[in-house]
Amino acid sequence: MQELRKYSVNDFWNKLMSAVAMAIVVSVTPSAIVGPLFQALANHGPFWATLNMVTNMAMYAVPVLCGALAAGQFGFSMIEKTSVALATLIGSGAVAYSAKDGTYTLIGMGDLINIILITAIAISVIFIIRPYVGSWSIIWDPIIGACAIGGFGVWTYPYVHMVTTTVGAFLNQVTKLQPLPMCTILGLSFAVIIATPLSTVGLAYAFGISGIAGGAASVGITACFFTVAYAVSKVNGKGLVVAMAFGSVKMMLANFLKHPQMLIPIAISGGIAGFIDSFVQMKNGAAYAGFGFPVGPINAFTYLSGSPLHNFLIVAGMYFILPIIVALLSYHLCKDVFHIVNEDDWYVNLNA
Incomplete structure (x- = not known):
């Protein structure tokens, strides 16, 4: 004991x-x-x-x-x-x-x-x-x-x-009935959660968040990856930028704890990505909804119908082009317009 x-x-x-x-x-x-x-x-x-x-x-x-x-x-x-x-x-x-x-x-x-x-x-x-x-x-x-x-x-x-x-079925059903607010909320929530010690993978799987809800969560997480990747590119090396784009955002936990306002551009990115996804309605399984790029788009591709080229363009748009756009928008909005974050906040000391 x-x-x-x-x-x-x-x-x-x-x-x-x-x-x-x-x-x-x-x-x-x-x-x-x-x-x-x-x-x-x-x-x-x-x-x-x-x-x-x-x-x-x-x-x-x-x-x-x-x-x-x-x-x-x-x-x-x-x-x-x-x-x-x-x-x-x-x-x-x-x-x-x-x-x-x-x-x-x-x-x-x-x-x-x-x-x-x-x-x-x-x-x-x-x-x-x-x-x-x-x-x-x-x-x-x-x-x-x-x-x-x-x-x-x-x-x-x-x-x-x-x-x-019951909780999972409720979330999935509400997202089907009210995709615009729910996709926005899920995109924002999962974008922020992935930047904390909590596990989006465990959360999504535990409650069976799938279908449209799973797609919104995955897109929101990817938006977080690209937002952090763009922000760290200003003050860190290219290797770290690639690592962030592929999901290593938890390396920033110390930064987020010291400067919690850094989560604001991440939340904005996730919310916008989820909002746009409410119209596209990407889907993902519960086991993959907690993943962003590159696992999320691979599974989302299997849910699409139509020609492979058409499906590839949709996935590329939602998991690559859209995250880049919202990353640029949210970062510069918070840094240059509202002055919420600073460039130096995103520096990662790999030798610490």
């Missing part, structure tokens, strides 16, 4: 959520980047069909990776890491048991909110029982992780999943 108390509440959850975000990114990246290619080639032979299958299979590793990575954040031993991973897999809802024929079926990645809940409980319990189990941890940790904590997750899953799906 004393070891657990070393971590503040914020530190505990920051470590946990960063692990969850990384687990999702690692799991969905194969299907996001090369998945559409293998899916298109799947009908051209068993070789491509197998590649398509294994690429999509990576997405189902989310519960196990969440547990293992989160436990690793706290310096757990191998037996403790795997015990936490057992608990998250069993309690995730990703595996369904059929009493009729005695089979287990992998039905998805599970409910992320329940995964986070069970992971937090498992880590806390491991800390609490560690002084008492000693060398018996190789026996007691897996039993407690699988049977007690995992079993508790099986019980909580239907209720937690009902809440998360």
Whole structure:
């Protein structure tokens, strides 16, 4: 218990959520980047069909990776890491048991909110029982992780999943009915959230933000990337500019904390991008809505109908041309007109 108390509440959850975000990114990246290619080639032979299958299979590793990575954040031993991973897999809802024929079926990645809940409980319990189990941890940790904590997750899953799906369905439905205000709000919100320690990937997936809502979130995130990339180009090297355009904006956390007004041009960019997207209505899946450029446009492309050239132009317009325009507009509006931000605010000291 004393070891657990070393971590503040914020530190505990920051470590946990960063692990969850990384687990999702690692799991969905194969299907996001090369998945559409293998899916298109799947009908051209068993070789491509197998590649398509294994690429999509990576997405189902989310519960196990969440547990293992989160436990690793706290310096757990191998037996403790795997015990936490057992608990998250069993309690995730990703595996369904059929009493009729005695089979287990992998039905998805599970409910992320329940995964986070069970992971937090498992880590806390491991800390609490560690002084008492000693060398018996190789026996007691897996039993407690699988049977007690995992079993508790099986019980909580239907209720937690009902809440998360209801929230997600509400957001998606409201966005369909009122795309203009909702796309604007989602674009603005996700543009700002990606610039904070919070995970847009985890948030989008947890609540099932998809379709038009998922597209608006992804476009807003991309607007944030390009706004930060343009701003840092004034005072940093080209390598950092490219890194920001490809999503490394969390490198700026120290800057944002010191100068919170820097989030204003980001919010403006995301809001404008979301507003314009309310007319174009790009779509994205829940697993990809929390991504910006380049993962977001790859998945958005698969939702479009029409000729490949037409679809490419739409995606390029929403994920490249539009973000550049709103980046220039919001940055110079805040810097030269309202004098909210300064060039030097965006300097990143890579040697610090």
